[in-house]
Amino acid sequence: MGIFDRFPPAALRPSAPIAAALYMSAAAFGFSLMNVAIREAAQELSPLQVAFLRNFFAALTLMPWLVAGGFSALRTTRLKTYFWRAAVGLCAMMMWFTSLALLPLADAVALNFTVPLFATVGAALFLDEIVRARRWMATLVGFAGVLVILRPGFTDLSLIMLLPIAAALFQAMGALMVKSLSRTEGAGTVVAYMNLLLTPLSLVPALFVWQWPSGYALALCAFVGFTGAISHVAFTRAYALADASAVMPFDYMRLPFSAALAYLLYTELPDLWTWVGAGIIAASAIYIGQREAKLARERERAVLRAASTSPGSRDV
Template identity: 30%
Template sequence: MAVTDDMVGRMQRRVALLPGNLQGALWIALAGLVMTVMTALIKTVGETIPVIQILFLRQLVMTAAMMPGILRNPRGAFATDTPYLHLLRVLLSTVAMTAGFTAMVHLPLADAVAISFSRSFFVAIFAILLLHEIVGRHRWAGIAAGFAGVIVITNPTGAQIDGYVLMALFSAGAVALVMVIVRKLAQREKLATVITYQAVGVGLILAVPTILVWVPPTPGQWALLLCIGLLSTLGQSLNFMAFRVGEATALAPVDYLRLIYSTAIGAIFFLEQPTWSTMAGALLVILGTCWGLWHERHGNRG
């Protein structure tokens, strides 16, 4: 993990003199590329290795990254006043990652990434229902555009809705719930505690299923699996760095660069072309999100 820490440290020093939002935008853009490459590796390995096994080994690498802090202060690493929220987040994360990565293995990469953007629509809905956030007409317009985008993506007028598309949408909804829970945890928990519970908890849940479906990886697959864990850790670190120096409303649209990354990687390495309905739906979701964020950032919540 020292290699990853050194890489992040060098990059952080090089952009430290830039304005905060520009720093954050660079970190988000880089994190999106890192996570897209990670997803492409999961898609590659997932052709022969079960997704549950991939996720379990990914969690082992993440747990190894958190292990120095756990060993230094075991009680402090797991100290919390909200154990039930952590448990709920771990369960939802397990479901979201299993469904989402299964869909990514079977769908074109750009389609899967585009569908994942619908989480912004679900976050808005859950924030209203669970966090009682006040929503004006501009955010409602964005939510309506997001809903229309989800409808276009699922293409309900077709003869049959693709089961993997529904799985990807289900994952997006679960991720949205996780994000709402993280908002609540962030008010009272340390970041290290949140990551530790997620890394260890998901790994424990997946341990037995992994044993039942275990497929011995080849040496090349072991290397890819290690890269998946390292890239996941690096991507999460970059995202954290971004939101530590930049405003959420300024950084959120930058994440949509992942659609460009995934389209290019899918076309070059998997010979894939995203469907027009998925791209059109993703555009509606993106426009709806940016519309709401723009008016919120300019203080117009009406």
Template identity: 30%
Template sequence: MIQTAPLRAQNPAAAVALMVLATVFIAGTTLAAKALGTDTLGAPLHPLQITHGRFVFAFMGLLCVAAVLRPKIKAPNLRLHLSRTVCGAAGVTLMFAAVAFIPLSDATAISFLNPVFGMLLAIPFLGEKVGPWRWAAAAIAFVGALILLRPGPDTFQVAALLALGAAMAMGFELIFIKKLADREPAMQILLINNLIGSILLSMVMIPFWISPTMAQWGVLIALGLMMAAAQTCFINAMARADASYVTPFSYLTLIFASLYDWAIFRAIPDWVSILGAAIIVSGAALLAWREAVNSARLRRVTHSGGGRV
């Protein structure tokens, strides 16, 4: 019998607080990655080396939590875990590469496309049907991404394509997360994900390794711990309230990323960044709303004993 996570009592206020805290940490990880990928703290580190630090130190942080909670690891689907980790590592590495060249606000906004890619990929991989509302949400979000790419010979941002690739890789990751979430408890998923990521990145980043400065070691540790904290806060937020209620608060990541970028790098979003981000968030919010409507409709049908959604 596969272990399932126990249901938590619903607490919307705590869920919102945890989700906001998660956005603070997530924005902090992109800030740390930008500091490590530029010459702010020493010679720039390769994105693969930064991703390696993210997995290793996140795993160490989660291991400390596991030592207290003592979760039982039962029947992990290693094929799904490996697929999820490869996609997630690719997405994180591309994201870390992007933030070294473009504003945090632009990269963060483009990353909000990952649920859109997840929706599109769910059609062939999960057999899901997509209605007109969700297609409209996807179209709106992609218009925003096109604006942030700044098409034109003098303004086109090649680095923004890295963020777009990150969103696509994370969209693939969502497919595997959906499959894992129905089979295994959250702590087991996090531990195995970060363990596999640590092993994989330890091998692939060897050719790109350079000795970090003391400041860079500190930021690498902070990056991993912030990611572990963000994942923990996010999962606990989703366990304490409906996803449709707490998901909109995840868009605060964009606000915190912009504030961090301004405070540390004095980067101020221009009107193109603000317009593109607003359109992407609108599309992602429409998609989240439609998912909530579909979930509520499915619950009503299930409770009534049948019918067609």
């Protein structure tokens, strides 16, 4: 056994919840870089075409891994779920890419923070997760944060401002599907199928707005595809290590990352209400995650107590 086989020592390896938080934080940074590249590419190309090129280059990024593994990672009995995941992901992607092209970066990211709120509602409806009164109240507070950002009645509310929220709804649906898939599928398999199915699906709308990209735009799309593929691996791995409600709050690292990039590249500064609203949304989601983690620990202790007191445990 070589030295690299023993590194890092088991004592230094993070626990599953900490590792999930690190994976999600890394994914948030990768997605922030990807968003900047999308915005740049959308200055020349339609967001629909950028979406296709992103999926095309992501599929190319994953191809060496698939070839090296002999395509064994594609073995699955849940192809129908993968197809629906890709269809939902395409809707979210088209809305999100359009948002990045038309809105200030930090505003789009802040409004898109409603993903965990929609995911909490969806987890109760579709994954049979028990959501009690406190989590419902926190979810409502989070949606109040959206109203703080939008300030209806005080500022002009355009349909464009609703695009990142609509994208968040579809992203939450996709995230719940990822959580379901991660129970039986590996992280690489989930990401591979997502990109392999999204590529032909996204080509259809892209053909209606197609124009040949410049070398610069093509390089940006290649970066988007590579970064998106790597970030989605980290994103999916985070879900495999912890509950959706526990890891979702770390996705909020996208706001400081995006705000910093927007200031450095575009001298954009989000206004006070954007920060306040995003803070309300983030606080509600963090509370939801902490509450869910506490309940999960209580359930685990209850199961251990039941196992230790069962008749079969005395026969060992």
